Amino acid sequence: MGYSPKVIISLFCSYMLILHITSSAVIPTLALKDCEFPAIFNFGDSNSDTGGLAASLQPPTTPYGETYFHMPVGRFSDGRLIIDFLAKSLGHPYLSAYLDSLGTNFSHGANFATAASTIRLPDLILPAGGFSPFYLDIQYVQFLQLKSRSQLIRHRGGIFASLMPKEEYFSKALYTFDIGQNDLGEGFSSNKTIQEVNASVPDIITGFSTNIKKIYDLGARSLWIHNMGPIGCLPYILVNFPAAEKDEIGCAKAYNEVAQHFNHELKQAIVQLRKDLPKAAFTYVDVYSVKYSLFKEPEKYGFELPLVACCGYGGKYNYNATAECGATITVNGSQIFVGSCKNPSTRVIWDGGHYTEAAAKFVFDKISTGAYSDPPLPLKQACHRSLN
Numbered sequence: 001m002g003y004s005p006k007v008i009i010s011l012f013c014s015y016m017l018i019l020h021i022t023s024s025a026v027i028p029t030l031a032l033k034d035c036e037f038p039a040i041f042n043f044g045d046s047n048s049d050t051g052g053l054a055a056s057l058q059p060p061t062t063p064y065g066e067t068y069f070h071m072p073v074g075r076f077s078d079g080r081l082i083i084d085f086l087a088k089s090l091g092h093p094y095l096s097a098y099l100d101s102l103g104t105n106f107s108h109g110a111n112f113a114t115a116a117s118t119i120r121l122p123d124l125i126l127p128a129g130g131f132s133p134f135y136l137d138i139q140y141v142q143f144l145q146l147k148s149r150s151q152l153i154r155h156r157g158g159i160f161a162s163l164m165p166k167e168e169y170f171s172k173a174l175y176t177f178d179i180g181q182n183d184l185g186e187g188f189s190s191n192k193t194i195q196e197v198n199a200s201v202p203d204i205i206t207g208f209s210t211n212i213k214k215i216y217d218l219g220a221r222s223l224w225i226h227n228m229g230p231i232g233c234l235p236y237i238l239v240n241f242p243a244a245e246k247d248e249i250g251c252a253k254a255y256n257e258v259a260q261h262f263n264h265e266l267k268q269a270i271v272q273l274r275k276d277l278p279k280a281a282f283t284y285v286d287v288y289s290v291k292y293s294l295f296k297e298p299e300k301y302g303f304e305l306p307l308v309a310c311c312g313y314g315g316k317y318n319y320n321a322t323a324e325c326g327a328t329i330t331v332n333g334s335q336i337f338v339g340s341c342k343n344p345s346t347r348v349i350w351d352g353g354h355y356t357e358a359a360a361k362f363v364f365d366k367i368s369t370g371a372y373s374d375p376p377l378p379l380k381q382a383c384h385r386s387l388n
Contacts, residue, residue: 035383039109039165039173043139046076046115047178048083051097053115061326063340067357078344079357085364105163112139118182119207136211170219178226194254205265216277222383224283227263229291232256235309235317235352281385286372290363294348306348310341319352
């Protein structure tokens with residue numbers, strides 16, 4: 001039995017419509033080209049500090065840096081950080097800290113992160129105690145200075161010209177962010193309740209969004225933004241707040257819930273930023289889930305004792321605020337150096353508040369694929385605004 005011409009035309013049109021819808025949804029994704037990021041500009045705290053606090057206020061001492069650099073190099077880890085693996089994957093050298101005046105090279109970007117940095121202005125500032133003076137507002141001002149002064153230096157010529165980024169790099173660069181953890185930490189350390197810290201999150205996120213818009217106005221178009229990790233799994237939280245209810249793997253439940261609340265608000269803020277700044281490509285990166293998997297299933301990934309610091313002294317979590325990594329303490333009349341564990345490559349936490357190089361590499365390898373990103377694009381395609 002044959003079909004009438006009208007039926008054939010109708011079937012053909014339906015087929016073409018389905019083909020168009022399918023191809024428009026799939027082909028662009030498959031055809032996306034890798035981006036060319038000639039530089040990286042990073043903003044953050046100790047999770048990505050490559051020497052800022054060390055150059056300006058408090059350099060970490062031995063055994064920091066022992067695994068890869070074999071000496072302290074300003075990173076609060078035994079070796080490299082996520083930002084280091086990110087830079088190398090894009091073919092760039094490790095980022096120089098903006099605050100470091102010795103041997104720095106900004107030709108492929110700069111790092112404005114400093115350990116103990118916050119989004120909002122902290123109440124207590126180092127070295128008197130508390131947090132870094134280089135909070136996010138200041139990091140933005142430093143970026144503003146770098147952008148304007150670097151071009152003056154390039155135009156002037158001389159030995160420093162080649163150490164500065166080219167003008168066109170600012171619009172083509174990847175802008176990375178990992179900050180906010182210390183804002184919550186400030187609340188916890190000032191004896192605020194969980195509810196009070198939770199209530200502060202919207203204002204913290206507003207401060208973040210305000211700076212994102214200012215950095216956008218200076219040329220940022222590709223922004224890679226990490227959410228907050230599971231702070232309730234960090235030994236310094238577990239030791240300082242021993243009464244906190246634990247989840248099934250031993251992390252402080254309420255403190256992780258605050259981090260998740262922060263992450264929810266951050267993700268919503270990025271949704272709004274996409275609307276406000278339609279020319280920018282925003283990638284929200286769920287580092288929380290990847291880091292939590294290290295605490296939940298450490299053996300699966302080749303790790304052990306995930307809640308126990310590698311470098312520290314005393315107690316269930318090998319952490320004591322008065323006997324921190326690298327310190328020399330007196331125990332029963334004897335001097336003891338607070339050193340590291342035998343094999344940092346099998347450990348998740350380095351010093352009670354920061355991750356090991358092995359953990360950082362694990363996290364980077366996971367997040368760089370795009371599997372934990374919104375939109376789900378790999379790092380090398382983070383200049384694309386959407387999948388269609």
